[in-house]
Amino acid sequence: MRAMVYRGPYKIRVEEKDLPRVEHPNDAIVRVTTAAICGSDLHLYHGLMPDTRVGSTFGHEFVGVVHDIGPSVRNLAVGDRVMVPFNIYCGTCFFCARGLYSNCHNVNPNATAVGGIYGYSHTTGGYDGGQAEYVRVPFADVGPTIVPDWMDEEDAVLCTDALATGYFGAQLADIVEGDVVVVFGAGPVGLFAARSAWLMGAGRVIVVDHLDDRLEMARTFAYAETVNFTQHKDIVVEMKRTTGWLGADRVIDAVGAEADGNLLQHVTGAKLKLQGGSPIALNWAIDSVRKGGTVSVMGAYGPIFSAVKFGDAMNKGLTLRMNQAPVKRQWPRLFEHMRSGYLKPNDIVTHRIPLEHIAEGYHIFSAKLDGCIKPLVVPGAA
Amino acid sequence: MPYTADKPPLAETPEQLRARIPGWGADLDPADRPSYPREVRGLETGAHWDLPEQQQERQPRERSIEHARLTPVFGTSVPLKGLSGVVRRFAYQRFSEGRAAHWLLLIGADRVDAVESHLASFATTRPDNPVTETGVLAEPSHHPLRSRAGRVDVRHQVLDPLVVVGPWVLSGVVIYRGVRAVVRQARSWGP
Structure with missing residues (x-):
């Protein structure tokens, strides 16, 4: 698959990587249809986040289609269109049991001071992110939600963070x-x-x-x-x-x-x-x-x-x-606000960048060229 | 005004705000706010386990010494390798997250990793290319001057090329001088 890969501070490129595989019974593999670059990705890009390893793939804002599921996944099926919160969380630890999904204790061996996040260095667990064609999604029964029929793809990706x-x-x-x-x-x-x-x-x-x-x-x-x-x-x-x-x-x-x-x-x-x-x-x-x-x-x-x-x-x-936002707790009420017409998230999207051009996308966003406020990344759009 | 008990009056009444701004006051009642209170019990998460099954540890996985165990699920994106891997493993095994040494070693290992990886890339069919990988080729088509006109942060952006290109130039100079020294030495041994 094609994936964005970090090569050191201020340097990224698109490479061919192995398809992610199911590594835990409750994993899903999601084919990414739209991702976004977050301002916090720039901290990684600039080398600010400790234990950001060369070869890792960024991206914690993405939506896609379920490509594969592990044997214990009950709530999703192959082909489902899903939006995935940036938090990786188990749903049952001391913190998840109190709604602190962003502070899950069961997903990040590298640090207790932060939970699990897709594509955000080994300090947040060492997971590859969604600025790629495919991504591994742990705890598929907990984090992802099927995108409502009425919701626009770009609005959905902005809901993920x-x-x-x-x-x-x-x-x-x-x-x-x-x-x-x-x-x-x-x-x-x-x-x-x-x-x-x-x-x-x-x-x-x-x-x-x-x-x-x-x-x-x-x-x-x-x-x-x-x-x-x-x-x-x-x-x-x-x-x-x-x-x-x-x-x-x-x-x-x-x-x-x-x-x-x-x-x-x-x-x-x-x-x-x-x-x-x-x-x-x-x-x-x-x-x-x-x-x-x-x-x-x-x-x-x-x-x-x-x-x-x-x-x-x-x-x-x-x-x-x-705190980091416990994203999925916000969704039911946010969805109501969106349906009521109070919020139209993708009004702030300024750039849509093919995955193959993501190095230019990061530079445009980092240097704030062309009035860039929110860039989206589209795999397979080159 | 500021030194009395009154707050300065607002320019608009709630009615005016409600008429002007879509959804004004929809979440006035804290009970309508999904993270109020921040900690609540009994939320439905979709989980159907008390303790998640353990993900297989295919190779030794570094972890914070503030954890009692390897977490049930963990990322596998880039396993430890090379000198940077040695430094990172030391940082994890020796120092808690509460110690500055833990983070400073990890940051240092990141710089070592970049150097190691750049050097290793030269032994592949796709060596690192700081021109394409920095994305600077986007500059000409994205209004580089107009985008930066009058911006306060531009004064520090001049440091960016130094940070990115500097190590490459420095490496080039070191390699050139090294090769030149070797050649001179070889010539001095000649007939």
């Missing part, structure tokens, strides 16, 4: 009616978080970024006010000013490790990999929220320590909430 993560991020912010919500980052997760904040009754939603294309999308797709932080000498002061000098009630970090920051932050985080990413957006969030407010962290960071302003968080009495 970005939409569910943004919606979950807004929930973690504990929004009550009339809250002022600030979202740092107008990438896919930030856009979906901003849109979700309205569902929860926000009185005002402000999206902060520096890319004009993305801020335009925040205005049109997410109905948000926007602030370009490069147009302000100090974004924290601007956030205070625009909130009547109180600070926002809730702030969502939808940036994560790829924040550019100053030269020191950029070099130690992005280049030398000596931080789990540059925490500048998280620090802005901590300083922009009001005392007693909530910061919801959806941005992904690596496991290495990051220089976070924890003293401010403590002294301001903040509630910091965060």
